[in-house]
Amino acid sequence: MDGVTAATDAVEPLTAEQISKRLAPGTVMIVFTASPRYILATLVEKDSVVMCRLPQGTGIFLDRKRKVRTAIEKDRLPEIQSIAEELYESLIAPLRIDRTRIQRLVVVADQPLQDLPFAVLRDRKSGQYLIEQFELIRVASASVYAQTQAAVLAPLDAVLTIGDPAFDRNVCPSCPALPAARNEALAVARQYPRSRTLVGSDATFDRIAASVQTADVIHIGTHTVPSIEERQVLNLLLAPSARHAGTCSVGEAAGLPLKKGSTVVVSGCQTAISREPGTLRDFAGAFLAAGARNVVATLWDVEDDSSRTFAVVFHRSLRRCGTAVTAAREAQISMLRSSDARLRSPRAWSGFQVFSVGS
Numbered sequence: 001m002d003g004v005t006a007a008t009d010a011v012e013p014l015t016a017e018q019i020s021k022r023l024a025p026g027t028v029m030i031v032f033t034a035s036p037r038y039i040l041a042t043l044v045e046k047d048s049v050v051m052c053r054l055p056q057g058t059g060i061f062l063d064r065k066r067k068v069r070t071a072i073e074k075d076r077l078p079e080i081q082s083i084a085e086e087l088y089e090s091l092i093a094p095l096r097i098d099r100t101r102i103q104r105l106v107v108v109a110d111q112p113l114q115d116l117p118f119a120v121l122r123d124r125k126s127g128q129y130l131i132e133q134f135e136l137i138r139v140a141s142a143s144v145y146a147q148t149q150a151a152v153l154a155p156l157d158a159v160l161t162i163g164d165p166a167f168d169r170n171v172c173p174s175c176p177a178l179p180a181a182r183n184e185a186l187a188v189a190r191q192y193p194r195s196r197t198l199v200g201s202d203a204t205f206d207r208i209a210a211s212v213q214t215a216d217v218i219h220i221g222t223h224t225v226p227s228i229e230e231r232q233v234l235n236l237l238l239a240p241s242a243r244h245a246g247t248c249s250v251g252e253a254a255g256l257p258l259k260k261g262s263t264v265v266v267s268g269c270q271t272a273i274s275r276e277p278g279t280l281r282d283f284a285g286a287f288l289a290a291g292a293r294n295v296v297a298t299l300w301d302v303e304d305d306s307s308r309t310f311a312v313v314f315h316r317s318l319r320r321c322g323t324a325v326t327a328a329r330e331a332q333i334s335m336l337r338s339s340d341a342r343l344r345s346p347r348a349w350s351g352f353q354v355f356s357v358g359s
Contacts, residue, residue, distance in 0.1 A: 148358030165203030181221030294324035
């Protein structure tokens with residue numbers, strides 16, 4: 001798929017059986033393939049492939065996805081849990097995943113499930129969200145993941161943080177300054193042995209492009225705005241420079257000279273949203289194409305407190321374990337078990353998703 005082309009030139013298409021032989025123990029992959037009438041789920045784990053036609057029609061899944069996203073947006077917890085339980089019963093329960101053996105769930109999803117917040121699906125019997133049961137990771141290609149998952153991970157010591165750019169007010173007159181994103185960038189930078197922080201007028205595309213080659217981790221906190229050329233595609237707002245207007249398109253992000261195998265966090269609003277999430281029409285796919293191994297991006301607008309809390313716990317965990325999917329899960333669980341009701345809300349934590357070419 002085009003969202004991972006640059007990182008996967010040597011990858012060959014694999015059958016489900018070939019993928020199953022390459023998966024690590026404790027990992028299961030679910031490939032959701034949609035037709036106009038129904039959705040087929042293929043469950044792949046080590047030396048095992050099982051196909052299952054899901055009990056509900058495609059239209060019902062589309063309706064439930066829309067309803068759960070609306071309930072999350074309006075922060076209606078009883079409604080969220082009710083619909084999330086229905087989705088769990090229809091999408092996850094029929095697959096009979098053995099939770100005593102499986103720790104990681106890898107999801108490959110066609111429409112209509114691409115922008116579904118899988119983390120919020122909830123088991124009615126245990127009361128647990130899916131993120132409490134498994135590490136969750138989204139991939140655009142099952143073959144890519146199977147052929148890159150075993151790569152040796154290098155230490156993540158050098159971070160580049162970007163926040164609160166001094167953007168051109170003519171581009172987005174209604175967009176406020178982002179002092180919380182500046183503080184977030186500084187807080188993240190303090191967690192790494194080597195760091196560079198670009199804020200205010202320093203947060204230009206040119207300076208970012210000159211700094212990404214040596215960064216193991218990149219953290220970006222800024223506004224997203226619709227592209228002038230295509231309103232359904234977003235741009236990142238940056239500070240203007242003599243050579244650059246101050247907006248970064250998905251195409252420009254895909255062309256950045258990222259250090260291969262890096263991790264990128266794009267904590268702006270809706271950075272994983274497009275008509276084809278995980279492709280070159282959103283920033284998750286763009287940064288994967290540029291060479292990142294993992295990208296954390298968002299399904300909806302995130303509040304300052306939520307973003308900062310997620311960022312601090314995520315980067316602390318990432319420094320310790322070196323794995324983005326594990327770090328994201330720890331951050332989300334810490335939020336949903338917080339004493340702060342605002343952070344416990346699914347709206348605060350379930351919109352963060354890890355996209356990967358191999359964790």
